[in-house]
Amino acid sequence: MLLMTRHPDVMKEELRELETQISELRLRQAVIVNELDKVNTAGADGHRSMPDWVSSWLDVEHAGASELVSAARLIGKYRPINFRLAEGRITFDRALATMRLAEVGADEATVRHSESLDLAGVRRLTAMQRRVGRRDEREVAADRFLAVQPTLDESAYRVSGVLTGTDGRLFERSLYERADEMRLLPGGEATTRGQRQADALVAMAMDSLDRNRSDDGASPGAQVSVFVDLDEANGTGGESGCAIEYGPRVGPNTLEELLCTGSVRVVGLSGGKAIVTSEAARAIPPAVRRLVAHRDGGCTIGGCTSRYRLEPHHIVPRSRGGTHDPGNLATLCWLHHHIAVHLQGFHIDPDSPPLQRRLTRVPAGPDPPRRT
Ligand SMILES: [Zn+2]
Ligand SMILES: [Zn+2]
Incomplete structure (x- = not known):
């Protein structure tokens, strides 16, 4: 409660003052680490590297230890920068970033310019300055x-x-x-x-x-068997999810899309045994596909001119009792079909004009039959 009574400006100033003190202490640490590094303290204590040793000795994260060692090794080289750090005019992080910029060969003007950038900006500038040698290139190529x-x-x-x-x-x-x-x-x-x-x-x-791709209009990879537990899903395509043969587990949304786009074979399971392929889940007959594609001539969403991967979609979904009747089908481009409807969960407003379809958040058609 006592803290709350202080003015934010006072606290903000104090925060900065503390950072200056931290920077000063970090500089003193860096100077000591520099000395210890010279006499190979890490090796003497059985550590592989100086950052390993610092991390272990101070019980700090490796990233912080690396920063400190990195600063320690640059500290003697860039005295003017460290002079400003010692005087509290810049923070430890700013000094380290500036030394790294100088280290990659940036000229004095570039280093001065970096003073007007934030630390992320200085890091970007440093990365741009760094010359990529043949070895760097080979390393990246090998790491791809x-x-x-x-x-x-x-x-x-x-x-x-x-x-x-x-x-x-x-x-x-x-x-x-x-x-x-x-x-x-x-x-x-x-x-x-x-x-x-x-x-x-x-x-x-x-x-x-x-x-x-073959020319039957089906999406590639859609020739799959989907196993639906009829006891669980009551033949509706499943609120319970289902499995694709040798493939990913899918939920009801994906199943509905598979039923729209391709010749997916749905195998109903009852008590773990395969019942014959469900008649209700059969794909849209090719003749109906062609008829609907011809009738619509493109994506039926009002204002959409995309002709990318046109696919028939069931306005009332199969899982809600929708049929393959042409009246229940609307041609959609892949973006509206795959993304808007089946990924983002939009539905086609059944009351919208057939060639000026609207998307809504409200599902079309009757609710699926509920089991008692
Ligand atoms: Zn669909
Ligand atoms: Zn569209």
């Missing part, structure tokens, strides 16, 4: 990789990797361009940049698969 890792039940995948500078720039540009085409959601409801980039990557992958 891309890993695609499914979670245990394969309901999600994690993607990570390292590309060389030029390849990375190229990949980034094509990904950004593609992601910019993904801003189509209704009602000002935007997807995040990260979500659009993820969607863009999937679109790029699908286009690549297209080179080997």
Whole structure:
């Protein structure tokens, strides 16, 4: 309570004053570490490196120890910078960042310019100054990789990797361009940049698969069997989730999309035994697909001019008793179908005009039959 009575300006000043003191203490530590480094204290104490030794001796995180050693090794070289640090005119972090900038060969004007930047700006400037040698290049090239890792039940995948500078720039540009085409959601409801980039990557992958695609209009990879526990799901396609043969576990949303887009074979299970392929879950007959595609001539969402991967969608979903009747089908582009409807959870307003469809948050059609 006592603290609350102090004026914020007073506390802000004190905060700065304490940082100056910390910086001063860090400088004194750096000077000592510099001396100990010279007499190989780490080796004498059985440690592999000075940062290891500092981390162990002071019981601090390795990152902090590395910073201290890094500063200790630069400290003798850049006396004017350390003079300003010792006088409390700059912080320890600022001094270290400036020394690193000088260390990569920045001229005096560049170092002076860095004073007007924040610390992140100085780090960027340092990275830009650093000359990339042949060895650096070879290292990055050797380190390049891309890993695609499914979670245990394969309901999600994690993607990570390292590309060389030029390849990375190229990949980034094509990904950004593609992601910019993904801003189509209704009602000002935007997807995040990260979500659009993820969607863009999937679109790029699908286009690549297209080179080997048959001409039946089905999405690549959609020729899968889905096992649904009929006892659990009551034949509705499942509020309980289901498994794809040799593939990821999917939830009801994904199943509904599979039923829209391709010839997915749904196998009903009862008591763990396969019952015959469910008639109700069969894919849209090819003749009906063609009819609907011809009738709509493109994405039926009002104002959408995209013709990217046009797919038929069930206005009343299969899981809510919707049929393959052409009246229950609307052609959607991939963005509206895959992203807006099946990923983001929008529904088609059944009362909207057939070629000027509106998206809504309210599900269309009757509720699924509930088990008693
Ligand atoms: Zn659909
Ligand atoms: Zn569309």
